[in-house]
Amino acid sequence: MIETVLAAHRSYLRGWNDGPATGDVYRSGLPHAPLNGVLRVAGQEPDEAYAQACDVLAGVPRVWWVGADSDPGTAGALERLGAQPTARLPVMVAxxxxxxxxxxxxxxxxxxxxxxxxxxxxxxxxxxxxxxxxxxxxxxxxxxxxxxxxxxxxxxxxxxxxxxxxxxxxxxxxxxxxxxxxxxxxxxxxxxxxxxxxxxxxxxxxxxxxxxxxxxxxxxxxxxxxxxxxxxxxxxx
Known part of the structure; x- marks a missing residue:
């Protein structure tokens, strides 16, 4: 179930992307951090993904979602690269x-x-x-x-x-x-x-x-x- 839920979340946030799709990075251009961000790191070196995200999302507030669909070690890699944890959000189903x-x-x-x-x-x-x-x-x-x-x-x-x-x-x-x-x-x-x-x-x-x-x-x-x-x-x- 969690895989389906997280896939739906990725699908929704990609819908906010203002322009051609760029994988798991989405950019609405709006001054609201949750509407610009990175949905996960999967099969990519963290340093490479971080540099790409900083480039695509330059100039807007942004967030990086780290969940069960991210590669192991993503959180630690982000902190090493300078990212700051801001919130822990429960994912719930009924x-x-x-x-x-x-x-x-x-x-x-x-x-x-x-x-x-x-x-x-x-x-x-x-x-x-x-x-x-x-x-x-x-x-x-x-x-x-x-x-x-x-x-x-x-x-x-x-x-x-x-x-x-x-x-x-x-x-x-x-x-x-x-x-x-x-x-x-x-x-x-x-x-x-x-x-x-x-x-x-x-x-x-x-x-x-x-x-x-x-x-x-x-x-x-x-x-x-x-x-x-x-x-x-x-x-x-």
Missing amino acids: EVAAASVVPDPSGVVIDETRDIDEFVTAYAKVSGIPAEAVPRAAEREKAFGHGVLRLAARLPDGRIAGTTEAWFTDGLVTLYFVGTAPDQRRHGIGAALTQAVLRRAAVRGIPMAALTSTPMAVPVYERMGFHEVGQYQLYAF
């Missing part, structure tokens, strides 16, 4: 049919949105993407076509209180940009958005869901039936 049910927040309506500009504006505020970069992020989002499902949680006045993006590939749904507006947190909106993705995955016959969590959010996802199958160590370089 059986769609067995996921726990959570209550829908009162007064909040969750539904698919096709207004990509509005959707990106909402998640950019939560994710730390600068306002001036939103138009470019929206253009990259539009390049995904129909492979992505975008759900927005709306308040009675129409404002977006939370977002999530679902990537369907290889019999798996992977969640990204699960976020809630700061003034709407602790109302269960993020969990409800996750549940809404699982419901739609069930309709499509998708058996498994996956996501990369922050350590703080792990208990929330565990209550929904997710469990950890691996971790990513992120490096800044």
Whole structure:
């Protein structure tokens, strides 16, 4: 399962690449580190891979994902070359049919949105993407076509209180940009958005869901039936 999950993650992030594919290096050009980076080192000397990545990703904030699909010794090699560990992110999965049910927040309506500009504006505020970069992020989002499902949680006045993006590939749904507006947190909106993705995955016959969590959010996802199958160590370089 972990191999499928990590392959789906690589597939999604390559979709952000603004230009011809360059293997396991992707560059959106956006001033947001997770959207520029290296997905793994596999079958390549670390020094060579590091030099190539520094060249391709020059001028943008970037990260290096080190997980179970990276060659053994990658983390140590990166540290030797000067990369700095920044975060450890659990990789979690859940059986769609067995996921726990959570209550829908009162007064909040969750539904698919096709207004990509509005959707990106909402998640950019939560994710730390600068306002001036939103138009470019929206253009990259539009390049995904129909492979992505975008759900927005709306308040009675129409404002977006939370977002999530679902990537369907290889019999798996992977969640990204699960976020809630700061003034709407602790109302269960993020969990409800996750549940809404699982419901739609069930309709499509998708058996498994996956996501990369922050350590703080792990208990929330565990209550929904997710469990950890691996971790990513992120490096800044």
